Amino acid sequence: MNATETVTLVEAYDAMRVFLEEVRQREGWTSAELERLIGALKWADGTPVDPAAWQDWLQAVEVAKSRGAP
Known part of the structure; x- marks a missing residue:
């Protein structure tokens, strides 16, 4: 996997x-x-x-996206 490859939210959560x-x-x-x-x-x-874990995960994704790439 390279830095520009993407995964779905479900794949990222399971990862x-x-x-x-x-x-x-x-x-x-x-x-x-x-x-x-x-x-x-x-x-x-x-x-x-x-189910709350999924909502927490989605919120964390939004926070990470708003910060942009490191």
């Missing part, structure tokens, strides 16, 4: 979840808060287990 899960496994993190966050980001019937 964030996969990233957090892999970091937790690699680093051996056992934090209950991180476990709950990862669990809330998982998909069930086409939506996140915690």
